[in-house]
Amino acid sequence: MENVHVLNHPLIQHKLAILRNKDTGVKEFRELIGEIAGLMCYEATRNHPTVEVEVETPVAVTKCRMLAGKKLAIVPVLRAGLGMVDTMVSLIPSAKIGHIGLYRDPETHKPVEYYCKLPEDIENRQVYVVDPMLATGGSAVAAIDFLKAHGCKSITMMNIIGCPEGVAAVQKAHPDVEMYLAAMDERLNEHAYIIPGLGDAGDRIFGTK
Ligand code: PRP
């Protein structure tokens, strides 16, 4: 699967080890989600096109490169995706932000949509969908379906922890989507939670349990 990238970087692995620990508290958990999102953003934007610009330094005129063409949009899947937004925006301040609200029905594990608001010109942007967890893939597929229905053509999915089931579901429904994961875990359990995973990302970011 050439458009699935698992970022086995030592800095990410170190932060993931702390993130997964059940004794890591809300403050540190939230900070780590942001830090990992920033490191992932660095890799996920590696092939973003650039254009040459002329810059006058205090001593000479030189040619530099800046982000080009299509502009970016960051679209967190609520709630947990919100935890990845701030660091990404600090790295790409010109990015616009959309929101897709989905929660998994506890019985069926299917995503239920409750809020969506996208930038007006979303169809002209390179869209980075962010959500810490990719479990069954239902939420990711629904979010991408929604973005494509709004004209988005260039979509990158960023998940901190995924599993083979979720990756396969996204690849089957949306083979054109580039996927970036900080870790690929083993499998899902009978409640569709990722094993070993980190538990419920939304609850750990927002301290709701
Ligand atoms: C979590 C997570 C993903 C989804 C992944 O959200 O943040 O959005 O589950 O599961 P899936 O791949 O099986 O769809 P959740 O539904 O728990 O909502 P929350 O962020 O509001 O807690």
Ligand code: URA
């Ligand atoms: N959502 C989470 O927050 N964690 C999982 O393991 C699966 C879905």
